[in-house]
Amino acid sequence: MITKTGTSPNCSIARTLDLVSDRWSFMVLREAHLGTTRFADFRDFLHIAPNILTNRLATLVDAGLLEKREYQEAGERTRSSYHLTAAGADLKLVLAALQQWGDVHRPREDGPTVLRRDTRSGRLVNVGFVDEDGDEVSEDDVVFEPVAGSPADRSTWR
Amino acid sequence: MITKTGTSPNCSIARTLDLVSDRWSFMVLREAHLGTTRFADFRDFLHIAPNILTNRLATLVDAGLLEKREYQEAGERTRSSYHLTAAGADLKLVLAALQQWGDVHRPREDGPTVLRRDTRSGRLVNVGFVDEDGDEVSEDDVVFEPVAGSPADRSTWR
Numbered sequence A, B: 001m002i003t004k005t006g007t008s009p010n011c012s013i014a015r016t017l018d019l020v021s022d023r024w025s026f027m028v029l030r031e032a033h034l035g036t037t038r039f040a041d042f043r044d045f046l047h048i049a050p051n052i053l054t055n056r057l058a059t060l061v062d063a064g065l066l067e068k069r070e071y072q073e074a075g076e077r078t079r080s081s082y083h084l085t086a087a088g089a090d091l092k093l094v095l096a097a098l099q100q101w102g103d104v105h106r107p108r109e110d111g112p113t114v115l116r117r118d119t120r121s122g123r124l125v126n127v128g129f130v131d132e133d134g135d136e137v138s139e140d141d142v143v144f145e146p147v148a149g150s151p152a153d154r155s156t157w158r
Helices: A012-020 A023-033 A039-046 A050-062 A092-105 B012-020 B023-033 B039-046 B050-062 B092-105
Strands: A066-072 A078-084 A114-118 A126-130 A142-146 B066-071 B079-084 B114-118 B126-130 B142-146
Touching (some): A012 A023, A012 B023, A023 A039, A023 A092, A023 B012, A050 A066, A092 B142, B023 B050, B092 B114
Antiparallel strands (some): A066 A078, A114 B142, A126 B126
């Protein structure tokens, strides 16, 4: 079934991955979250082939995660820059969760290369589960619960 | 540089994605987080071709995310079941962050198919940033901060 939003899978994880499931897309988004906007900077920081970068940027613009703008410096031709949309910015938690898992389970010998900081308090933050009061809930206490009658409900399969 | 852990990228997001960057791997892990353990159940629930499932399960076992066990029912041959390791279980936050983003930015017409519930309080939970006191921090206030002198530090590139 194709929904109004143009995406088919019933699983929201799958719908997200349809947009960003390849590694280069994630890397471009990470770079955008670090403040990179210009083609040459994406290329140099990521060591990515220009044709692959062009392709991934176009895909991410089409998906509504990046917005393309034009800019021009004195004496130069018009160039494009790429900026996170609200939806792209909201992937911050996804990137942070991937980062946190990697730093714990595949640690780098010399320690993390990127930290997550609360600019208001200046303190470091983690990704976690939070209840509606804004209090952290232990990961061990959280379960994924299929909605009864939805395609994720397997009780009717047996 | 290859580190002791056998992974090369300096970026922890990339190290995580090296393990689970394809969509089927994420789907198998989601299924495991919903409690599925048997080959036939993974196959039926995911509508995945057996050869692809065999391949993904082996990859996830090799990566240390799933553990393979043997079981036998009366009158049947020995079969394998697949169980989350501690590292695999710890991907709960990654899956939940992907799910949450999809439910917000690519919503399903009939609503979410899977919820996240705190089994202690019975309440629904979200994924968010939390400080060391366990208090939620707004996503807008959190920045990714390259560690000075690390490969993510671009200040020395210019």
